[in-house]
Amino acid sequence: MNHACVGRVSKREDVETMARQVLAGEVRSVARVITWLENQEPVGAALLKRLTPPEKRAMVIGITGYPGTGKSTLIDQLIAAYRRLGKTVGVLAVDSSSPLTGGAVLGDRIRMQRHADDAGVYIRSMATRGQSGGLARATRDALQVLEAAGYDVILIETVGVGQSDIEVVSVAGTGIALVAPGLGDDVQAMKAGLLEVADIVVVNKGDREGTDTAVRDLREWCPHVLRTVAVKGEGIPELIAMIAEQQRLQDLAHTPG
Amino acid sequence: MAIATTPIRVLIGKVGLDGHDRGVKLVARALRDAGVEIIYTGLHQTPEQIVTTAIQEDVQAIGLSIHSGAHNSLFPRVLQLLKEQGAGDVTLFGGGIIPDDDVPRLKAAGVEMLFRPATPMHDIVDFVKGLRVER
Numbered sequence: 001m002n003h004a005c006v007g008r009v010s011k012r013e014d015v016e017t018m019a020r021q022v023l024a025g026e027v028r029s030v031a032r033v034i035t036w037l038e039n040q041e042p043v044g045a046a047l048l049k050r051l052t053p054p055e056k057r058a059m060v061i062g063i064t065g066y067p068g069t070g071k072s073t074l075i076d077q078l079i080a081a082y083r084r085l086g087k088t089v090g091v092l093a094v095d096s097s098s099p100l101t102g103g104a105v106l107g108d109r110i111r112m113q114r115h116a117d118d119a120g121v122y123i124r125s126m127a128t129r130g131q132s133g134g135l136a137r138a139t140r141d142a143l144q145v146l147e148a149a150g151y152d153v154i155l156i157e158t159v160g161v162g163q164s165d166i167e168v169v170s171v172a173g174t175g176i177a178l179v180a181p182g183l184g185d186d187v188q189a190m191k192a193g194l195l196e197v198a199d200i201v202v203v204n205k206g207d208r209e210g211t212d213t214a215v216r217d218l219r220e221w222c223p224h225v226l227r228t229v230a231v232k233g234e235g236i237p238e239l240i241a242m243i244a245e246q247q248r249l250q251d252l253a254h255t256p257g
Numbered sequence: 258m259a260i261a262t263t264p265i266r267v268l269i270g271k272v273g274l275d276g277h278d279r280g281v282k283l284v285a286r287a288l289r290d291a292g293v294e295i296i297y298t299g300l301h302q303t304p305e306q307i308v309t310t311a312i313q314e315d316v317q318a319i320g321l322s323i324h325s326g327a328h329n330s331l332f333p334r335v336l337q338l339l340k341e342q343g344a345g346d347v348t349l350f351g352g353g354i355i356p357d358d359d360v361p362r363l364k365a366a367g368v369e370m371l372f373r374p375a376t377p378m379h380d381i382v383d384f385v386k387g388l389r390v391e392r
Contacts, residue, residue: 028343031315039263102264103289109310110299116306122313127264127294 015043019050025149027122034124037141048141051148058090058147058154059247062168064134064194065178067160070204072111073230074178075155079115080233081240082153088120090151092143094136096159097127104128108157122151133167134158140171163193173250174243176200179218181210186217199246200224202239207232266316267385270298272307272323272331280352281322284381291382304331308338311347318348318369318388328355328363336367348388352376 021029036044061078063071072093079089093108106125115121126136135158136142146154158168169175177198195201195218203214206227218225224242228235269285271278278300285295296314298307311319323331332351339345352372355363360371372381 028312028315031313035266035315097264097294098289098292101290101292103292104264104294105285105289105297106295107297107299110297113298113302113306113310116309117303123310125296125314129264 015047015050019047022047022051022145022149030122030145030149031124033145034138034142037138037145038126038129038136040137044141048144051144053144053147054150058151059087059243060143060147060154060156060172060174061243062156062158062172062175063178064158064161064165064168064175064198065202065204066162066180066183069160069178069180070230071157071160071178072108074202074204074228075108075157076112076114077230077233077236078153078155078240079112079121081236083115083118083120085240087152088150089115089122090146090149090154091121091123091157092126092136092139092146092154093123093157094126094128094134094139094159097129099130102129122146122149128159132165134161134165135167135171143171161194163191166194166197169197169199174199174246176202176239176243178202178204179214180205181208181214183214186220189214189217189221195222198222200226200239200242202226202228202235204228204230206235264292264294265318265385265388266294266296266314267388268296268298268307268311268314268316268319270302270307270310270319270321271300272302272304272321272335273325273327274301275323275325275327276300277324278322280324283378284320284322284352287378287382288385291386293385304334304338307335308342308344311339312342312344316347318350318385320385321349321351323351323353323355326354328353329359332363332368333366350384352381 018029022033033047065071082089095106097104104127109123129137131137175198177194201218201222207229215225215227226239285297288295339347348369350370355371370384
């Protein structure tokens, strides 16, 4: 095996150099620092302290929802849409670790691999490593790294979650909950938890039977409900517009004076 | 319930025009059960996609399954791209239908290990578990 490679990133390099490379958006350094943070290496925490957030903050969008509702496919479409708008995109895609062995099969990026050759897109799969709530142990830290590296839009995909896994909403500027038609009656739509705290509720697989009912039931209780067919790209421009509007209102609400 | 705090991360996938994924999925599943974090890319990847994915995911190793007969071009191409992009410390291993005559040449080129038909699963697991590279 060839160990004498060009520019290997090592934790023996000083933290300042690594921080500079992350701030310059150097991908190998970004990736290695996220590994350190995932592994809870002390050097990771030291480095994080040196990463100042950029003046123009990233737009952070969390995508959560029940397993198999199409989160990864929706993200694939959002990546394409934001790239068309000239934005760079970072993705943190979380899947479950085995509670028995600690192993994991991280497969979210299968749906996003058409962006693997695009230098304006960084995708990182993260295993939960024992964390509950829908995110991985180091997702918040990794978000900070991607923001420091200058990505314009950061998409966070949670594990396939249950009703009360709402951690992502506290991390993201916009929280999107994904549902599919046929998952319950109108009382499901008024229950507390996921649908209550999401900024936008998306009914994906919206070409299936029961979509109209699901959208109608949800609109009774949730202000922003959209129908999408992510595999065909239907509803994506509307979703992009809704996210922009939601973030604009949020910025207004947080502007002092 | 003993869980290692720092699991090994390994990219597992298929390159080129090759749809035979039963074997690679079994390997991914067995490694998962051995406590490994698998980044599974799925089918039809180019060497370029494999290498950028490996760098973004900061994996310690890449395991490629090839049943198409294109191993003599695909493995060396991945190795070349890894070196060019400063990721020569990533271990490359593979499996699939690879004739006897091709094995020494691929190993000499830098493929760390090739698992061919009838390999016991625990050989693959032991190999990957032995890859403790410091990050």
